[in-house]
Amino acid sequence: MNKIEQLQTYLREQSIDAAFITNPDNVFYVSSFKSNPHERLLGVMVFQEAAPFLICPQMEIPDAKNAGWAGEIVGHADTQNAMEILHQTALSRGTEIKSLAIEKSHMTVDRYDALISLFGAIQFVQLDDKVNAMRVVKDEAELEILREAAALADYAIEVGCKSIKEGITEIEVMTEIELALKKRGVTHMSFDTTVLSGSKAASPHGKTGDRKIQKGDLVLFDLGVVHKGYCSDITRTVAFGEPNEEQKAVYDVVMRAEQAAVDAVKPGVTAAALDQTARLVIENEGYGEFFTHRLGHGLGISVHEFPSLHGSNELKLEAGMVFTIEPGVYVPGKVGVRIEDDVAVTADGVEVLTKFPKTLQIL
């Protein structure tokens, strides 16, 4: 059953007349058309029975067709009222719309007001949970793309390691990485590439800067690529020169925590239990207070999506879920280590998508 059919089934089951999807990531998910329309209207309207349609800026119609959307495409010019065109096209389907499912976390109030003014007394239903539930389990085609995206992230870490030398700045290392990826056809990173060295790695939200890398530093890479519309996200921490005892100790505990969580992944385990598995390893070594964030996050069309791997999420893992596992220990002003893999839940365990070695690399 394709995504549109799944939505139609949902509408029939819930007795909702139509759904209007406007979050660009969700539009891509159901239509294969990826676009950032900025302030312009982009959306897919789905009905219980009638044919769905895609509405987009006029000039993007050829791109939408090329992307593989075979249904009707309704264009709007900048001089037209896009919401009125939406309303008229919806009416043309012959179904009276008294209830409409929308992504309340994405729809803006001005468009919401316009829907009310155009469609009249209408009941709005929150669609976010349904689409998130669909997206959280990846099919085989999606998994294959995520594997490719992860391989590109592995390659990026390899390039980063090779570029490190005495006195090179974090920004220069970042530039080497992105340059190498561009040569492999990567046009967008999934977020700002992070290279943090020395005590800067001890801040979980530090920014890549002008600091010169020196012997004795740990260097933390956190990066990912966008590949065929899907994201990867990897973190590795490596040593430039022989690490000291504290660096080795922190690295060791983070690596064991990460591996323990990876090993615990299988259907039926809760997100909270997985978070706890890694956290216990770190707490048992006395570093608990320095693991200040959740274990990980879902990964797919968005670099942060469902599920969220945190201590109070009782969601049970299912085969096909893809997420990061990324424990870290940050001893302020001293040493910071994070190790992050992208993993997929399989029928009976786990597939680790990122393959770069996790034993401490000494450069």
Place this chain on the structure above:
Amino acid sequence: MNKIEQLQTYLREQSIDAAFITNPDNVFYVSSFKSNPHERLLGVMVFQEAAPFLICPQMEIPDAKNAGWAGEIVGHADTQNAMEILHQTALSRGTEIKSLAIEKSHMTVDRYDALISLFGAIQFVQLDDKVNAMRVVKDEAELEILREAAALADYAIEVGCKSIKEGITEIEVMTEIELALKKRGVTHMSFDTTVLSGSKAASPHGKTGDRKIQKGDLVLFDLGVVHKGYCSDITRTVAFGEPNEEQKAVYDVVMRAEQAAVDAVKPGVTAAALDQTARLVIENEGYGEFFTHRLGHGLGISVHEFPSLHGSNELKLEAGMVFTIEPGVYVPGKVGVRIEDDVAVTADGVEVLTKFPKTLQIL
């Protein structure tokens, strides 16, 4: 009068109890704190008399202070309900909030519903127009940053021209440009850098790709940088090798159209008249049907902001407005030329911020 005071005056004049600003560009404008909070709550709440406050994720509090926000900062952790914290902090100001100005083009329906549920019967006022009107006129500090951003865009075009040689691909030229900018401290482009060659330049929405640049091509660069939170945006079209007669003819008409519009900029002229000035030059040479977009757009914290320079915008230009002037002629499959400058309206005319030569550069 600083931006917060301007908003306070507006609230008093309009008898609105408070304003809640959540668009990250507007938050930056009023607070100096630039952040992309993704799904997390970020906002500034302003009252008629009481002290404003900024609400942001807990871990961003140090960044907000460093950015220069001297007022109260209220943090929220991922485990907390940020909207409830907002409500409690607002209540602590001692003012009953019966009317609240919000950016309806940015506020999402789920937050809107939360505001209604927390604040009760409340009247919402559209704040977008007010903030846009404030942002549309730049002060001297903003103009100075925009001059610096434009100089970096000039430099990028220079690098692009120097990198062109037989057989280099568009993506390789783009990479050379971005690498050079990174070395000058530019961490973000204001949009995807565009390099289009040959007949690809004849599509106003073409994408930088693997095409190899050849003698006889026109090459179109469209790019800009983010500098101190503000954007530049420049387009130049250059010839690789001796241009043919049609290329020269199209270039000449676009250059004259662009210059005519630049020369016509002064306070009191309407956006529509400016668009018409350039369009007439192009129409008089018989290329009118190939100038398929508006003349330009406002430029500042956002790369596309107010004012919009199109044929039906009767807005009168004022000193301090900054926008692009970017006529283009695209003869499908054959030749495409666009020339774009960033300009500021002065008390009696125009200041052109981008300085790269506009006579046809033959490389």
